[in-house]
Amino acid sequence: MINLKPDYFVNDIYDIDFTVLKNHRINSMLLDLDNTLVPFKINKPDNKVIEWINKAKKEGFKICVVSNAYPRRAQIIANLLELPVIYMAKKPFKKGVVDSLKILDSTNKEAILVGDQIFTDILAAKLAGVKCILVEPITKSDFFMTKIYRVFEFFVKRHLIKEKMK
């Protein structure tokens, strides 16, 4: 059985420690969109997210958005963040993750996936052999199917403890 425990569990993307990632030889970030970078249904990333992405780029990270969202919405946001995107990624299947590694010309060992859902993001990362960071969802508002996953997620997450990245 696949271990669904993320490598790191933090509050939000701003708690991600770039130095720790570099120490682990990670140079690529695969970012979920909904409720990780922007609230569900919001089509515009706020300035804080844009600044964080720019900082990560400056630090030398290669970044790709990997989202199950529909093309239009995913593309609009990715364009505003000036990032490549795999939309309709069909996480938890690993194909979208593998495709995003190809876009970045990265291997699974030098990448980390960041997402808010255990049964899509974390599972897809595990299947692709990519390390992963679980963040708390930005809002409680979710896609219908996600609401169902959240029930099961509760049982997995209650064993997880947030701690500083090291």
Ligand SMILES: [Mg+2]
């Ligand atoms: Mg999400």
